[in-house]
Amino acid sequence: MSAVTFVCSFLLQDIPSGEESARVQCDMNVRHLIMKTQMHDFELYGFIFLLNSCAWLEKLTIDIDQQKIYEGYEPPYPMDLKKFWDQGLIIYECLRRSLKVVEVKGLRGTVNELQACNYLIRAASGLEQLKIEVKGGTSEMVETRRAFARLLLTVPKASPNLQISIA
Numbered sequence: 001m002s003a004v005t006f007v008c009s010f011l012l013q014d015i016p017s018g019e020e021s022a023r024v025q026c027d028m029n030v031r032h033l034i035m036k037t038q039m040h041d042f043e044l045y046g047f048i049f050l051l052n053s054c055a056w057l058e059k060l061t062i063d064i065d066q067q068k069i070y071e072g073y074e075p076p077y078p079m080d081l082k083k084f085w086d087q088g089l090i091i092y093e094c095l096r097r098s099l100k101v102v103e104v105k106g107l108r109g110t111v112n113e114l115q116a117c118n119y120l121i122r123a124a125s126g127l128e129q130l131k132i133e134v135k136g137g138t139s140e141m142v143e144t145r146r147a148f149a150r151l152l153l154t155v156p157k158a159s160p161n162l163q164i165s166i167a
Contacts, residue, residue: 005030005034008036009037013045013046031058032059033057035061036067037063038066038069039113041112044112045079051094054094055094055097059100062116082115095126096125099126101128104117104131109149114148124158124159125158127158129164130152131165
């Protein structure tokens with residue numbers, strides 16, 4: 001397994017704006033990808049770019065926290081993100097071939113967070129574990145976030161072996 005690859009919010013916002021806006025020309029040899037993200041619309045292009053570029057990805061860690069979102073951002077191409085997540089018609093190579101574990105740390109229950117998890121559950125046919133850690137706060141906030149996370153338990157799974165844990 002190659003070293004862990006860590007990407008920050010800036011890279012997620014900037015990477016798809018280069019010459020290659022959909023993916024790198026050859027597959028990145030990344031087995032474990034850690035994304036530090038706010039799951040803001042502007043970061044989702046980079047999220048998609050990296051899924052499309054990491055054909056051998058085995059583990060994805062989504063570390064959700066407040067990040068700097070850059071003013072003046074222009075999406076690299078037009079896309080209706082809601083339709084992308086809802087329809088889930090594009091299934092990247094790593095989702096069919098190699099992704100086994102997804103860890104989501106700091107889930108708040110935002111629409112983008114839940115849609116991304118929903119997409120991964122429906123599209124990743126080899127996924128074995130989805131570990132969701134909700135963001136802390138008051139006991140009421142934590143319980144609300146857990147309730148949002150529990151909605152994911154009802155999503156039809158692409159993988160019959162998928163185990164979802166919520167902490």
